Amino acid sequence: MTTEGLSFLRISVGGPGAGAADRTRRPADAAGRAHWFAAPALRSLAVDAAVIVIAVLDFWLVFPEQAEPYSYVLSAAACVALVARRWFPFLVVLATFPGFLAGWSQLAAMIALGLLATRKQQHWQVWFGAGLVWVGRFVQWPLEDFVARSWREHGLAAIYGVIVAGMPVAIGLLIGARKQLSARLVELAASRDREQQLHAQAVRAEERARLAREMHDVVSHDITLIAMQAGVLSVSNTSAEAQQTAQTIRQLSRHTLEELRSLVGVLRSGVEDDGPRPGISELDQLVRNTDVPVQLTVERVPDELCSKISAAAYRTVQECLTNVHKHAPGAKAVVRVLGAADGLHIEVRNEPAREPVSGLPSGGHGLTGLAERARLLGGTFETSSTDDGGFLVQAHYPMRLMSDEEDTAEIAIEQPSKV
Incomplete structure (x- = not known):
């Protein structure tokens, strides 16, 4: 009982401190690790190796010298099963249960339960796995020693069991909620960008319509008057030079009107390629x-x-x-x-x-x-x-x-x- 309690205290207290130290070293080591962790396969292999080593150290440091051989085998099997935790998280929790119940692989069971909670959130498998971890922490193997405990020891083991099973579930739920929140923020940002684009398109359409009205009502009208006056000039003046000038004005006026009508059509339709160029x-x-x-x-x-x-x-x-x-x-x-x-x-x-x-x-x-x-x-x-x-x-x-x-x-x- 004392050895198990010390093992749990070492995990509970040392874990957050190690995480804080890792966060402190991360900015300085990020550049050096960037190339090594660039490939997803290498990154997964390194993480799996680190998890297994930590889990093995957890039970090896507290493993008693007079323990049964099967306890050692079950604990080692629980640590090795962590390799498949990404693909079969629930089965891995089941595989770590015997090593926790009859062995010393407490951290392996907690890691498997934490990943299961991260993946499944509030699924029934999470609560079933939490129950197994609680049982593995509450029940002492062999059963004769468990029956011989006093009610105070049973109460203390039950409290420790709730903490050991509840901590990875809480962490997994928190990580899952953070991922969901991040995904929701991305969706909100995309929705905001779409709304801004729609607003910009509406503003452009309104501005195009206003420009089209002004060009049609003002510029087109004035150019038409210029063409009409040029026609009157060509009729009233018999000079060859005046006739040529009036004809040039009329041609330019007609050409300008054609381009103006094409431009008005572009502004009205919003299609840039509409009309001749x-x-x-x-x-x-x-x-x-x-x-x-x-x-x-x-x-x-x-x-x-x-x-x-x-x-x-x-x-x-x-x-x-x-x-x-x-x-x-x-x-x-x-x-x-x-x-x-x-x-x-x-x-x-x-x-x-x-x-x-x-x-x-x-x-x-x-x-x-x-x-x-x-x-x-x-x-x-x-x-x-x-x-x-x-x-x-x-x-x-x-x-x-x-x-x-x-x-x-x-x-x-x-x-x-x-x-």
């Missing part, structure tokens, strides 16, 4: 319709270029030529579009202004929009002044083909709108 193949027409003298060079651009990259190149050249017309009237522009192994390069260079600068309105957002477009497509955008007083715009886009277009995510669609 101008590309590099239409740069010749863009240069012909602009009032800026342009030298255009397009080299080594594949025909199957991704429509997003092609449209970005077109918009870059279009915005640069518009800026030349507004801020450097009369200046010549040189446009180079070059396909290379590392991507598509666009360079637009213009001379200083040769005529007085007109007072056309400017929001100052054109170059900013081009930089954002390049960043979203994985490219770069740079601007600088030239030595002769002109301006240089350089853009670089990754060389993506049409086969890669479906796999390319549009980052701008996933970004929450700033309302």
Whole structure:
């Protein structure tokens, strides 16, 4: 009785202290053990070996010299059975019971019961296993010695039995509850992310609808009036130059209305690929319709270029030529579009202004929009002044083909709108 009591006290008191020491050493040893425990098989093997060694030491240190051989065999078998505790936790508890009842493998039974409680929680197998551990601690083997005990010794053994059986069950239930709480927190975090995404999508949809209304009601109406006035001008003025100017205004107005209707459709539907996109193949027409003298060079651009990259190149050249017309009237522009192994390069260079600068309105957002477009497509955008007083715009886009277009995510669609 005294030896068993000392064994239990050593387990109860020494266990938490050992755990605290392990937690203290863990940060310092984490880097050194990371490689060894990287493989799950090695980690499981190391844990199994440590558990068996601790369980063997538990009964070997308190094993009396005059004990029966079968007690030694049953205790050793209980320790070896711990290897299968992950796959058959309930059977392992049953296997450790004889070694605890007729031997000295108390810690082996407690370890098996703790894992069973962690896996099964409040299952009937847990309470049955706890009952077996309590019996193994309460009953003294051989039975003649158990019957010869006094009622005080029976009462003390019953109390010790409750503690020995209750402690691993309590620890197992606590570990299981912690795992359930962690899983619930992960679910709540995922649910919160989904709600935030839905809210962001609703905000974007509302902003798209508002922009579509404004563009249709205001911009479309004004462009239609411009086209109508150009028609009136072509009828009322017989000058060839006026006729050509009016015709150019009408063509540009119709083209702008077509793009505006396409953009309104995109905003309404929320589908980025809806509607036609101008590309590099239409740069010749863009240069012909602009009032800026342009030298255009397009080299080594594949025909199957991704429509997003092609449209970005077109918009870059279009915005640069518009800026030349507004801020450097009369200046010549040189446009180079070059396909290379590392991507598509666009360079637009213009001379200083040769005529007085007109007072056309400017929001100052054109170059900013081009930089954002390049960043979203994985490219770069740079601007600088030239030595002769002109301006240089350089853009670089990754060389993506049409086969890669479906796999390319549009980052701008996933970004929450700033309302």
